[in-house]
Amino acid sequence: MSKTVIAALYQFADLPDFEKRQQKLSDLAKKMGVYGTILLAAEGVNGTIAGSRTGIDAVLAHLKTFPGCEALNWKESYTEKNPFYRMKVRLKKEIVTMGVPGMVPQTSHERYVTAKDWNALITDPDTVLIDTRNDYEVSIGTFNGAVNPDIKSFREFPEWFSAFREKNKAKKVAMFCTGGIRCEKSIAYARAIGVEEVFHLEGGILKYLEDIPKEESEWEGECFVFDHRVSVDHDLAPGSYDMCHACRQPITEDDKASEYFVKGVSCPACYTQHDEKRREALIERQKQVELAKSRGQRHIGSAQL
Numbered sequence: 001m002s003k004t005v006i007a008a009l010y011q012f013a014d015l016p017d018f019e020k021r022q023q024k025l026s027d028l029a030k031k032m033g034v035y036g037t038i039l040l041a042a043e044g045v046n047g048t049i050a051g052s053r054t055g056i057d058a059v060l061a062h063l064k065t066f067p068g069c070e071a072l073n074w075k076e077s078y079t080e081k082n083p084f085y086r087m088k089v090r091l092k093k094e095i096v097t098m099g100v101p102g103m104v105p106q107t108s109h110e111r112y113v114t115a116k117d118w119n120a121l122i123t124d125p126d127t128v129l130i131d132t133r134n135d136y137e138v139s140i141g142t143f144n145g146a147v148n149p150d151i152k153s154f155r156e157f158p159e160w161f162s163a164f165r166e167k168n169k170a171k172k173v174a175m176f177c178t179g180g181i182r183c184e185k186s187i188a189y190a191r192a193i194g195v196e197e198v199f200h201l202e203g204g205i206l207k208y209l210e211d212i213p214k215e216e217s218e219w220e221g222e223c224f225v226f227d228h229r230v231s232v233d234h235d236l237a238p239g240s241y242d243m244c245h246a247c248r249q250p251i252t253e254d255d256k257a258s259e260y261f262v263k264g265v266s267c268p269a270c271y272t273q274h275d276e277k278r279r280e281a282l283i284e285r286q287k288q289v290e291l292a293k294s295r296g297q298r299h300i301g302s303a304q305l
Contacts, residue, residue: 003078005056006227009038010046010095011180011263012105013068013090018042019091024091025062032058035084039092043105046095046181048227050082075179075206077236082266083228098185099155105184111191112202115176115211119218121174121199122146128171130164132157133178133224136249136269139230140241141221143176154182158189165195173198178223180204209234224250246270246282269280 014159015021018040025038032055033077040046045063056076064072083114113121122129122143131146138148149160173195177183183200190198201208205223211220214234222231222239230250231239241250244261247270255261260271264286265279274282 002052003080004050004082005053006036006048006050006077006083007056007060007062007074008048008077008179008226009063009072009074010179011066011069011072012044012095012184013066015040015042015044015066015068021066021087022091025059026087028062028091029055029059029087034059035082035087037084037088037090038063039090039095041092041095043103044095045072047086049087050079050084068092073180075203077227077229079228091229096181096185097153097155098158098189100158100189100192101184103185103188105188111187111199113199116173117207118201118208119212119216121172122218124172126171127174129174129176130161130186131177132182133143137178137224140239140250141219142224144173144218146176154185157186159180159259161186161190162193165190165193174200176201176205178204178207178225179206189248206232208235209236244270247273 022040025040029038029049032051034049034051034055036047036049038045038049045066049059060072060074063069081166086104097180121127122145128164129143129146131148132154134152134154142148147164149157149164151157151160166266175186175192175198180201180203184202186197187200205219209219209223209232217234219234221239222233224231229238230243231241233239241252242256243249244267245264246266246279249269250269251261251267255268258268260266265282266274
């Protein structure tokens with residue numbers, strides 16, 4: 001049996017007519033048996049989709065016909081089963097939400113640093129290295145010596161960076177994220193507030209892990225990914241983490257042994273966050289998931305990554 005292809009894609013481009021493109025893209029994906037989510041906005045496209053080789057190629061080829069998307073950026077992985085239940089093409093204000101209007105990420109390629117040149121940059125004492133990801137992503141792995149902004153969402157990054165920069169004006173700035181998309185906007189924001197010596201890892205952490213041998217690596221731990229694998233190790237093989245399907249954060253075997261872990265309902269990180277109504281709803285959802293599993297079915301409300 002042929003494996004399912006998972007493609008994580010994005011491209012910043014000028015798409016003023018993005019709303020008109022939604023239906024045709026959705027129809028094509030469904031026709032080709034492709035599932036997942038694609039976001040469309042005036043600034044470009046972003047998404048993760050899964051399907052057969054033929055289906056994925058057809059959707060990618062269609063996206064490449066969009067103005068400015070001829071060099072569409074995507075990364076592939078493979079799985080035995082499609083991790084998604086449906087196909088969604090959503091219209092958004094931003095393809096990655098920073099909340100700062102007027103950013104132009106299309107010029108960020110001027111500050112790319114390839115994986116092979118990354119170690120030299122980040123080990124330079126005149127460089128400050130910043131992880132632009134959310135706190136739960138940083139918690140399971142990051143580059144040696146990286147600054148953790150300790151943010152819950154990417155919307156918090158601009159305010160954090162502005163304050164950080166005021167205290168660290170003398171150094172070059174190097175930024176990184178999982179696949180590159182958040183850094184595109186981070187770089188645009190940094191340049192907008194006058195920071196010119198700012199660089200980011202081309203292709204993100206995943207490209208670095210693909211290209212750099214483990215014995216030469218500055219990466220420590222595992223990398224959180226937004227699909228059914230939860231995390232990957234340095235060889236890009238599925239990592240050691242599971243996911244709490246109540247709060248969507250990575251969890252370890254120790255977390256699952258905690259008194260606060262209830263499958264599908266809570267984990268040590270979120271057990272205090274749910275009121276009684278929310279907890280009852282999670283318990284009922286998990287019951288339905290288990291019932292569907294016992295019947296050999298997949299429950300539509302169970303985890304989708």
